[in-house]
Amino acid sequence: MSGTPERQAQEERLRAVWQNPTGWRYWTSVNNTQVGLWYGGAAFAFMLFAGVLALIMRAQLAFPDNDLISADLYNQAFTLHGTVMMFLFAVPIFEAIAIFLLPPMLGARELPFPRLGAFGFWSFLLGGVFVCGSIFFNAAPSSGWFMYPPLATDEELSGIGADIWLLGLSFIEVASIAAAVEIIVGIMKCRAPGMRINLMPLFAWYLLIVAGMILFAFPPLIAGDLLFELQRMFDWPFFDAARGGDPLLWQHLFWIFGHPEVYIIFLPAIALMAMIVPTFAQRPIVGYSWIVLAAVGTGFLSFGLWVHHMFTTGLPQISLAFFSAASEAVAIPTGVQIFVFIATMLAGRVIFSTPMLFGTGGIAIFVIGGLTGVMVALAPFDWQAHDSYFVVAHLHYVLIGGMLFPVIAGLYYYYPLIDAQHLSDRLGRIAFWLMFVGFNVAFFPMHLAGLRGMPRRVFTYPSETGWDWLNLISSIGAYIFAAGLLVVIFDVLRPKHRHTGGELNPWNAGTLEWISEPKENWGVRSIPRITSRYPLWEQPTLLRDVAEGRGYLADAPEGQREGLVTSVLDAEPVQVLRVGGTSGVTIVSAVTLGAVFVALTFKWWLVTAVAAIASLCAVLYWLWTGTNVIPEAEEKDVGHGLMLPLHASGSASVGWWAMFITMVGDATAFASLIFGYFFYWTIHADFTAGQAGPGMAWPLIAAALFGGAWAATLIARTLNAGERKAPMRACLGVSALLALAASAAALAGPWQHGMDPASHVYPAIVWLLVLWVVAHAAVGVVMHLYCLARSFAGRLSALYDMDLRNSALYWHFVLIQAVLTFLVIGLFPEAG
Amino acid sequence: MRFIPKPIETLWTLFTAPVVWAAHFLFCYGIAAVYCAKQDQIGISFAAVRIGIAGATVVALVLIAASAWLAWRQWGFGAHDPPHDDPTRHDRLLFQGFATLLLSGLCFVAVIMVALPAWFVTECVR
Numbered sequence: 032m033s034g035t036p037e038r039q040a041q042e043e044r045l046r047a048v049w050q051n052p053t054g055w056r057y058w059t060s061v062n063n064t065q066v067g068l069w070y071g072g073a074a075f076a077f078m079l080f081a082g083v084l085a086l087i088m089r090a091q092l093a094f095p096d097n098d099l100i101s102a103d104l105y106n107q108a109f110t111l112h113g114t115v116m117m118f119l120f121a122v123p124i125f126e127a128i129a130i131f132l133l134p135p136m137l138g139a140r141e142l143p144f145p146r147l148g149a150f151g152f153w154s155f156l157l158g159g160v161f162v163c164g165s166i167f168f169n170a171a172p173s174s175g176w177f178m179y180p181p182l183a184t185d186e187e188l189s190g191i192g193a194d195i196w197l198l199g200l201s202f203i204e205v206a207s208i209a210a211a212v213e214i215i216v217g218i219m220k221c222r223a224p225g226m227r228i229n230l231m232p233l234f235a236w237y238l239l240i241v242a243g244m245i246l247f248a249f250p251p252l253i254a255g256d257l258l259f260e261l262q263r264m265f266d267w268p269f270f271d272a273a274r275g276g277d278p279l280l281w282q283h284l285f286w287i288f289g290h291p292e293v294y295i296i297f298l299p300a301i302a303l304m305a306m307i308v309p310t311f312a313q314r315p316i317v318g319y320s321w322i323v324l325a326a327v328g329t330g331f332l333s334f335g336l337w338v339h340h341m342f343t344t345g346l347p348q349i350s351l352a353f354f355s356a357a358s359e360a361v362a363i364p365t366g367v368q369i370f371v372f373i374a375t376m377l378a379g380r381v382i383f384s385t386p387m388l389f390g391t392g393g394i395a396i397f398v399i400g401g402l403t404g405v406m407v408a409l410a411p412f413d414w415q416a417h418d419s420y421f422v423v424a425h426l427h428y429v430l431i432g433g434m435l436f437p438v439i440a441g442l443y444y445y446y447p448l449i450d451a452q453h454l455s456d457r458l459g460r461i462a463f464w465l466m467f468v469g470f471n472v473a474f475f476p477m478h479l480a481g482l483r484g485m486p487r488r489v490f491t492y493p494s495e496t497g498w499d500w501l502n503l504i505s506s507i508g509a510y511i512f513a514a515g516l517l518v519v520i521f522d523v524l525r526p527k528h529r530h531t532g533g534e535l536n537p538w539n540a541g542t543l544e545w546i547s548e549p550k551e552n553w554g555v556r557s558i559p560r561i562t563s564r565y566p567l568w569e570q571p572t573l574l575r576d577v578a579e580g581r582g583y584l585a586d587a588p589e590g591q592r593e594g595l596v597t598s599v600l601d602a603e604p605v606q607v608l609r610v611g612g613t614s615g616v617t618i619v620s621a622v623t624l625g626a627v628f629v630a631l632t633f634k635w636w637l638v639t640a641v642a643a644i645a646s647l648c649a650v651l652y653w654l655w656t657g658t659n660v661i662p663e664a665e666e667k668d669v670g671h672g673l674m675l676p677l678h679a680s681g682s683a684s685v686g687w688w689a690m691f692i693t694m695v696g697d698a699t700a701f702a703s704l705i706f707g708y709f710f711y712w713t714i715h716a717d718f719t720a721g722q723a724g725p726g727m728a729w730p731l732i733a734a735a736l737f738g739g740a741w742a743a744t745l746i747a748r749t750l751n752a753g754e755r756k757a758p759m760r761a762c763l764g765v766s767a768l769l770a771l772a773a774s775a776a777a778l779a780g781p782w783q784h785g786m787d788p789a790s791h792v793y794p795a796i797v798w799l800l801v802l803w804v805v806a807h808a809a810v811g812v813v814m815h816l817y818c819l820a821r822s823f824a825g826r827l828s829a830l831y832d833m834d835l836r837n838s839a840l841y842w843h844f845v846l847i848q849a850v851l852t853f854l855v856i857g858l859f860p861e862a863g
Numbered sequence: 864m865r866f867i868p869k870p871i872e873t874l875w876t877l878f879t880a881p882v883v884w885a886a887h888f889l890f891c892y893g894i895a896a897v898y899c900a901k902q903d904q905i906g907i908s909f910a911a912v913r914i915g916i917a918g919a920t921v922v923a924l925v926l927i928a929a930s931a932w933l934a935w936r937q938w939g940f941g942a943h944d945p946p947h948d949d950p951t952r953h954d955r956l957l958f959q960g961f962a963t964l965l966l967s968g969l970c971f972v973a974v975i976m977v978a979l980p981a982w983f984v985t986e987c988v989r
Contacts, residue, residue: 219874228874229947229958319946320958324965331881332973335888347899347987352980353892360973562950599874601952713900 038579041586042556048587049140049553052613059615061149062552063141067131068449070152074124077159079520081115084108084166086513089473093506095494105490106173107166107192113176117292118200119159121434125299126151126210128441129238133214135448135547136232138223138561140554140584140594143216143685146611146657151209153621154202161629162199165192172196175488177285180270180278184262194263194632201256202628204249211245212692214238216685219599223543224583226561226602232542233322237302240330241295246692247334248291250700255284257700258707258799264634267788267795269707275720275792279344280710284703286337294333296430297397298326300437301368304390307444308372310540311387312379315565318371325371328364332357342413351410358408365401369394384538385459386444392467393436400428403478418488421481427474436466439519446523447537451549458522465515472508476501535574541565546577557582557670558595561602583670595669596685606679607667611657620649651817658686659833661826680833690837694844697807701848704803708796708855718860719793725780725801730857733780736773737808737849740766744815744842747835754829760822766842767815774805777853800852807845814838870937872956877963879930880970887923887974891916891981899987913981920978924971931967934960 051060060066088108091099100108130148134141142148165171172192174183183193218239222231258269259281268274270281309316316322335357342351372394381387403425407413416422439462446454480501485492492498536545543566546555559582563569576582583604584593596606626642662677669675681687712718743766750759781801786794818835821827827834898905898912935941937960947958 225950227950227952227955229955230950315946315948319948320962320965323962324969327877327881327962327966328969328973331878331885331970334885335977345989347895347989349895349899349980349984349987350892352984353888353895353977356976356979357888357973360976363972364969564946564948600872601955713897716904 041580044590045553045556045585045587046551048590048592048612049551051552056613056615059613059618061145061611061613061617063130063134063145063148063554064552066145066148066152067127067129070127070130070155071124073152073156073159074120074127077115077119077163078124079516080163081112081120082513082516084112084115086509088112089506089509091490092492092502094503095492095496095499097491100490102490103173104169106488107169107171109488110172110175110192110196111163111166114172114196114200115159115163116430117176117296118203119155119162121296121430122207122292123155123203124438125238125241125296126155126207126214128299128303128438128445129210129214132445132448132544133217133235133238134221134554136234136542136544137218137221138226138543138546138555138558139217139221140558141592141610142213143221143594143596143608143610144213144689145592146614146617146653147209147689148213149617150621151206151213153618154209154625155206157621157625158199158202158206158628161202161625162195165195170195177289178259178281180259180262180281181272184259184270184278186263191632194260197256197260197263198628198632201253201260202625204253204256205624207245207249208693208696211242211249211696212689214242215246215692216688218242220596220685220688221594221608222561222597222602223558224560224595224597224602224604226597228600228602229319230561230564232544232564233305233316233319233326234302234542236323237298237305237326240326241298241302244291244295244298244330244333246696247699248288248295250696251284251703252288254700254703254707255281255288257704258284260631261795261799264631265789267799268792269795271792274790275711275715275718276795277711277714277792279341280707282341282344283337283710284707286340287334287703289340290337291333293429294329297433298329300393300434300441302326303437303441303444304372304394305368306540306542307386307390307440308375309379309565310444310538310542311382311384312375313382313539314375314379315541316371317374317378319564321367321371325364325367328367329361332361332364336361336408339408339413342410343417348410355408355410359405362401362405369398384443385454385456385463386440388460388463389436389440389443392463393432393440396428396432396436396467396470398432400425400430400432404429416481418486419481420477420485420487423487424474424477424481427477431470431474439466442519442523444538445544448544448547448549450527451534452527453537454522458518462515462518462522465518466512467515469508469510469512469515473505473512474508476504476508480505536567541568543567546574555582556580557585559583583673585670589663589667595675596679604669604673604675605683607669607675607677608685609660609662609677614653614657616649616653616657620646620653623649647813654817659821659826659831661831665830678831678833680831681836684833686833687837687840690840694841698844698848701803701851704796704800705851705855708800711792711796712860720791722791722793723784723786724793725784725786725797725856727857729776729780729783730853733773733777733804734850734853734857736769736776737804737846737853740769740773740808740811741842741846743769744839747818748832748839751827751832751835752829756822760819763815763819763822767812770808770812770815773849774808777801777805777849780856797856800856804845804849804852807848811838811842811845814841868933870933874959876930876933876937877959877966879963880927880967883923883926883930884970884973884977887919888977890919891977895981895987899989902987909986913985916978916981920974920981923974927967927971927974931964931971934963934967936960938964 091097170191174189183189218235261267262269268276270276270278338354339358407416443454443459480498485498556578557580559573559577566573591609592612594608595604596608597604623642623646627639630638630642666674666676743762747759747762781797788795788798818838821834894915938957943957947954
């Protein structure tokens, strides 16, 4: 772009700051565009891998008594198919889309924690390769994607595959929570000035809700994984009925995660539709507030559905009825969204492009899946259909219609943002019809096979059952569907040199992401002020103003990557945020943390310890060099005469919010363990089975000492605010010592009373809760030592106190968990 | 002391009704599950559990209705029509009020739906 020499100099500086490294160092990029593309590419690759597994299964099932693959390989194939599709494709693809799209859509340069985003991607990639690779060593998990005990806790029957599943996926869950933190803080605090919450793109509303759901849905699974792995590794009998455990607890924890997960997958896909439909109807969405209602309502209601996966486990009928009712209720907000889309299409003049074809086709499929969902939400019908192919058909209608088709629609729609080229309309239409027809041919007969009694997960069946031709039709359909997907992949990968591309906003869309220039890395040339829901339609000079650098932060004279932080409700600019640039530390952190999980799988304890220490060092180096950097000045001019601070701490800072959000997730995992404690209490007349508890004295002493450690932290924070360095340091030291003493007291309770965690579930869950708190205390002590080191290095002062205030926030959560834990194990059930 | 709270400006009011729904749901599930697991040790009848659920339902509905009224007030008692897409604080408040009102309506219905089983189910059959 030409312009005055000064403007060209600005552009040069900005381009240099946001430039990616070249050569092999390219992979150390942390820019949202690159990370988003890698993330999406990896997720698609995993999807293709899982798709191939599905085709192998369909080939095996095409004919009765087939012996193409063995039963064991079939078990591995369906387990890995489900696992990969859910954990390595459906959730990560939306994280990828969010990381790629959100910054330009919000008018931001970057999300607030680009290095965290890159770390999440590398964790996901390593964990995914580890889990997928296992099948080539005949060691893949084989107990089904929900890993029910007692089958999956039996080491003889399940082999190392179950450990690979548990540890590999726990590692990936770390990436999901990292993405949730990034997305929530990005949407709440990093929108362009003027983008009030009533003007926010609907995609951002959906993603905000979905990221919140991740915070409450994934931690119960992480808690479940912890229980599961402790049983497999150390024989703590959480799911062993003979020693007081209960396999049903796993089902609860898994589905408290697993049902919201369906909506975690579905809502972002429908969010894509909420961007695509207005563009091709060429008018604003009808019922913006109704979409917000639907997103929030679905987000909450989806947490009251989990037991509908457990209708056949013998729970009291009134419990089943509660969940049945909630499962019916969630159809209301789900339906609202579909009606909003229909209304928008009716009110506008619809252009039936390829993205619309995939979108509407997907919704048609999804509606069928939704209706069979209402059927299986009725307990009596579910008792008939449970674990049959009817359920397989239902879930594929929901997931492929509600997620895969809209994602392909999004691919066709957003592809010009990737390399300024279009995908082929003709190939897109061929692909759509192959996929749409293939899908229905493959999955509709499964309803009938299920109603004829075909159970899911059988590797073959005898010919006299009457399932032969239904299965043959399904298999043919599956290959037609796969052919359609191959066309899409060909379209993406084929060279497109002959095309002239490069126009901005080829669909004439109204939302801000279309100002992003694919050849530039800076996100937006300058940050605009937003006054509309569809700025590109309603702010005619916006595109030119942005491109000519008349927005905020049009220059980068200090050579720093900068964005704006704005207020939550009205998006008034409040701070300049400097984000981390290119760095290899994210890869080192992910690799070392990955090594911890891999070494644990094979019980290489020494390697685990070394990798854990290396991982801790990498994270500390990352924090020390990359966070709470003291700026060269307190304020800076961001343009238009606006002076903004370069630093914030406490609840005004994005770091504080990241800590808060992470700890909410952590507290949810803790709540899941407490749920487990009381769950065991309900299922036994005497939960302790006559075994000794930790007593009352040690737990209460531990609670009091933790209270002291917390109080000393708060005093240190106050002293620091008054620049009283020596007493502040003393307080931090005292707090660390009190935390160590508290941990010793906590361990003394079960230790002194000789509680053996392998003997019964009661001592096991007491030990686990104590160890949970002690591990948190250990992290808290590291934080204190870190703050002490920062203080001695002259990097902690009354103004630049972010480290200390974030540590104090962490300690609030430790206090709550410690007090709850010790009151529960010390006073209950003895006092009850 | 004023009985009706002053309007407050925060994102969190949006979530009032869904949080009430969640609390009511957990209460219904929890009390029924614990009662049915421990009925031999607890000296009360299932009718008492149903009355408890009825009471909780009334409380939840009153809270949601209150949240709906506050939202209605924030929406200016319906004096303005959507889409509330002006770049002003006023329209942002109207949007928040309207969205909160809609959510309250959904949650009101959802609370009734969740409570209905206690109307029909009279014992802990499995």
